[in-house]
Amino acid sequence: MAITAAMVKDLREMTGAGMMDCKKALNETDGNMDEAVEYLRKKGQAKAEKKASRIAAEGLCRVLTEGDQVAAVVEVNSETDFVAKNEQFQNYVTAVAKQALTTTAADIDAFLAEAWNEEPSKTVKDALVEKIAVIGEKLSIRRFEKVTAENGCVVTYTHGGGKIGVIVDAETAVVNDAVKEALNNLAMQVAALYPKYVSSDDVSEEYKAHEKEIISEQIRNDPKMAGKPEKVIEGAVTGRLNKELKEVCLLEQVYVKAEDGKQTVKQYLEAVSKENGTDIKIRKFVRFETGEGIEKKVDDFAAEVAAQAGMN
Numbered sequence: 001m002a003i004t005a006a007m008v009k010d011l012r013e014m015t016g017a018g019m020m021d022c023k024k025a026l027n028e029t030d031g032n033m034d035e036a037v038e039y040l041r042k043k044g045q046a047k048a049e050k051k052a053s054r055i056a057a058e059g060l061c062r063v064l065t066e067g068d069q070v071a072a073v074v075e076v077n078s079e080t081d082f083v084a085k086n087e088q089f090q091n092y093v094t095a096v097a098k099q100a101l102t103t104t105a106a107d108i109d110a111f112l113a114e115a116w117n118e119e120p121s122k123t124v125k126d127a128l129v130e131k132i133a134v135i136g137e138k139l140s141i142r143r144f145e146k147v148t149a150e151n152g153c154v155v156t157y158t159h160g161g162g163k164i165g166v167i168v169d170a171e172t173a174v175v176n177d178a179v180k181e182a183l184n185n186l187a188m189q190v191a192a193l194y195p196k197y198v199s200s201d202d203v204s205e206e207y208k209a210h211e212k213e214i215i216s217e218q219i220r221n222d223p224k225m226a227g228k229p230e231k232v233i234e235g236a237v238t239g240r241l242n243k244e245l246k247e248v249c250l251l252e253q254v255y256v257k258a259e260d261g262k263q264t265v266k267q268y269l270e271a272v273s274k275e276n277g278t279d280i281k282i283r284k285f286v287r288f289e290t291g292e293g294i295e296k297k298v299d300d301f302a303a304e305v306a307a308q309a310g311m312n
Contacts, residue, residue, distance in 0.1 A: 001031035015040050042217035057291030058084045059142075061158070061165035062097040068153040068175060072100035073165040074144040075288045079137045089139075092131050093162070099124060100144040111144055142294075145286045152283070155180055157187035164191045167286040174278035182272040182280070185257060186250070186265065190285050195250040198282050199266075203245060215240045250282065 003026045011022040011033060017040045025043075029035035059077035076093045078084050095118055105111035112125040119127065124141070132139050145167070147154050152171040158164070166187045172179055189195075197203050216237050219225050225233060246252040251266040258268070273280045 003027055003031055007031060007033070011036055011040075038214070041214050043221060057294040059139075059290050060084055060090065060093045060162035061288045061290050062093045062162060063156040063158050063165040063167060064094070064097040064101055065154065065156055066101055068155070068180070069149045070101060070146070071154040071156050071167045071169075072097055072103075072144060072146040073156070073167055073286055073288050074100050075142045075165075075290060077140045077142050077291065077294070078135075083135060083137050083139075086135070089135060090162075092139075096124075096141055096144075100146055103144070103146060105144075108141065108143060112141065143288065145288075147284070147286060150283070152281075153180065153183070155183040155187055157184060157191055159188075159191045163290050165288045166190045169283045169285065171281040171283055172273075172278050174276050176276060178276055179272065179278065179280065182269065185255075186269075186282070187285070189253065189256050189265065190250065190287050192256060193247075193253055194287065195253060195285075196248040197250065198284065199251040200245050200249045203249065208241065208245075211244060212237060212241055215244075250285065 003023060007026055008019060008022045011017070011026060012019060014033075015022070015037055017025070021040060021043070022036070025036040025039040026033075029039055057077045058079065058081045059075060061073060061075045063071065063073045065071045074093065074097045076089075076096055078089060083089050099114070099117050100111070102117065103111055103114060105114055112123065112128070114124050116122045116124050116127040122130075128139060128141060147167045147169050149169055150171065151173070152169070153175045154167055154169050156168075157166045159166075168183050168187045168190065170179075170183050216233075219233055219236050219240070225236065251264065251269075253265050254261065255263050255265050255268040258264075269280050269282070
């Protein structure tokens with residue numbers, strides 16, 4: 001497969017690796033982008049695996065609640081930022097979020113097939129098609145999630161006017177302002193630090209094994225570790241894996257407002273629980289970020305003009 005400059009550029013943006021390293025990775029993997037990312041990670045040349053969190057589409061995330069027991073978040077995409085800022089589009093996204101609050105759908109196809117609450121003679125998809133015709137731009141309801149509290153409450157947080165939407169679902173015998181404030185602080189933490197799991201107990205053995213393999217290759221390729229005993233290398237692998245898990249697991253993360261800069265989220269929740277005579281447990285969290293993981297088409301205007309002028 002021919003490796004293009006655009007492919008090298010995309011891989012570089014996704015990983016932060018050098019241009020020649022990206023080109024070599026693509027050549028080694030016959031242009032497979034996912035395998036190239038793995039290749040760079042194993043060689044220790046990828047600064048971060050950014051593919052999953054790459055922001056490339058316009059639109060909005062909207063979060064709505066029904067009391068403190070039910071919450072829903074939706075992501076609706078548009079082609080341009082201009083439309084995303086349009087009041088008509090924003091009102092439509094709010095209507096979609098209201099739909100999600102009452103939905104019984106288990107997936108996006110079932111959601112689109114539901115009767116549209118604002119006009120039950122139509123489906124959600126029918127209303128979407130009509131809105132596309134009115135706005136004159138391709139729109140899509142990309143995803144939704146509805147969360148219902150069990151023996152506790154839900155809290156929500158919206159960042160950047162709808163760029164990020166978060167729901168935190170907690171189990172607690174006491175639901176007062178102090179508890180809700182603590183949970184709101186955690187929702188902000190989820191928005192800012194993007195954890196993947198509630199705790200390390202939720203991390204699959206498959207994920208750990210995969211990351212351990214990557215880290216092991218990185219360490220074995222490190223000149224400083226050359227000639228080190230296997231026991232030392234294994235210890236380094238375990239240490240780095242544990243450090244990574246602390247970064248991707250919410251309860252193990254350092255609490256962003258910690259006065260000593262060391263208190264973990266788990267310790268923060270324990271302190272709030274003690275102060276309010278309860279035991280707060282995070283059941284789950286949901287984090288939507290607009291355009292997450294979607295590749296945005298980048299028009300080459302120079303090429304377009306040249307083609308129209310018959311220069312190609």
